[in-house]
Amino acid sequence: MGTAEPHVATAAQSQVDGFHLVIDALKLNGIDTLFGLPGIPITDLARMAQAEGMRVISFRHEQSAGYAASIAGFMTQKPGICLTVSAPGFLNGLTALAHATTNCFPMILVSGSSEREVVDLQQGDYEEMDQLAIARPLAKAAFRVLHAEDIGVGIARAIRAAVSGRPGGVYLDMPGKLLAQTMDAHAGRGSLIKVVDPAPRQIPAPEAVQRALEVLKGAQKPLVILGKGAAYAQADAQIRSLIEKTGIPYLPMSMAKGLLPDTHAQSASAARSYVLPEADVVMLIGARLNWLLSHGKGKTWGGRGHKDWGGQKFIQIDISPQEADSNVRIDAPVVGDIGSCVSALLAGVGSSWPMPPADWLAAIAEHKGRNVARMAETLARNPAPMNFHSALNVVRDVVKANPEAILVNEGANALDFTRSIVDMYRPRKRLDVGTWGVMGIGMGYCVAAAVVSGQQVIAVEGDSAFGFSGMEVETICRYRLPVCVVVLNNNGVYRGTDVNPTGGPDAAPTVFVKGARYEKLMEAFGGVGVHATTPAELREAMEAAVRSRKPTLINAVIDESAGTESGRITSLNPAAKKK
């Protein structure tokens, strides 16, 4: 493969090629970073992008590059770009594209593709695949550009589709031939589009706001639920103001933790199982009533049977008009962007909004107090071997001392315990498995979080979860990123104690090599590896990592019998239900 030629070659002084039109179109729209993995036909695109001053982050697997792009989109409100080769590279990136769409993160998967004529006649081209057709159902939108003069429009459409309305994943197909096409440089420059107002504000209808305020006013036991849409919206001050002016207790969904500090007096997190069935009016802000909220019905919500409505009224603030009534009746949908909706509600709330009834707040405080005391007792124990609680007690302290640090989290028990034990203090600092509960986001998220923010990243990983993207520790070392990975190692998926019932030589399906030394993986690439078997060792290693900002992997060995099947969602397991 040829190396990147300087921007404009002599004979073609007045010509521009597809490569440069793509780069210039992205830069024109403030996109300065590409996450990807090179190969035919996009190697030179990556090289030229770097030569033109873009940050190009190369991964070891496209799935990690894709997850990086998706979370960069969540953090910045600009589409994260993932660049892949055709067919297999494209397919490797596709999981992340679907993940972005599912989680409402703006992302653009740009994949090189083979020659249209050959693909369409199925003549067996190198990495032949009808990528556009395959991407379409998994993306919010999918486009292909065939002519250099359309690159500007293609990228503009992709950006708008990714960030406007409900954000999502967009696929952009770039046949190899397109990148090498040339056109008149002046016309080329003129064909690029700087997208004006890519995510326009969507002002809610005044009557919808009024309706919501009336429902809220009638509440005896109001509750607000903040979802990751609220975190994405970057309307932090308005949201905090609405919560504090109304005095309504709130529950943050996982990635909305820290939107207000978890230590806030109005946080009802520690009384979650009390407030959900008890609340009479629930205002959802950027949160869907999907499985993570038990579909808004059933016993979690005080319903008698598992599909019964609990009797509460719902207000839902969401940018998607189709979201309301997806699971239960929404009495007051407020459709618009969260910043505009919350501002409109705030204006209606004014300065004399009555506080929620004192007995509701007192009952929540009592439940909280009891649960917090119980948790404190558990966290203070120091069992040998270490368990999830004694290890996470350390992480909790380190995050408290470093509130700007970004916490990446995946696993089953490793996820559930971290979510409930580790308090977050700032918005958008907790990045996790999201709507699907997908494993494999870990190292890709770490790379993107460090690249985008420059902040220290701390990843808390189940040992199984880590394995999905573990090779990216090389990427972390290569770019010298301030990432500290803590692998909570209990020798398997969920636990390491299963045995093969036949007595045969194969390990049980959930069990890994016992006593694996994950820290050596980091050492292999020049990072710091630590084997920690006590909370004191874990603490020392984490503090050193944060101090030095060196790539660090701490193999935190915990009790292999700690944890439950699937963590908190054992009940979704058909086999476990039968037991």
Ligand code: ADP
């Ligand atoms: P969680 O998993 O935290 O409960 P979800 O991903 O289920 O959150 O819900 C996020 C919701 O936020 C989606 O329904 C999405 O349409 C909505 N959303 C995303 N961005 C915005 C925004 N800027 N304004 C309004 N709603 C938004």
Ligand code: TZD
């Ligand atoms: N594959 C993918 C892509 N996503 C998944 N969620 C799973 C498989 C199934 N799965 C979970 O839901 S959690 C998990 C798997 C394999 C790993 C749990 O083990 P762990 O964490 O070691 O990461 P704990 O702390 O030991 O439970």
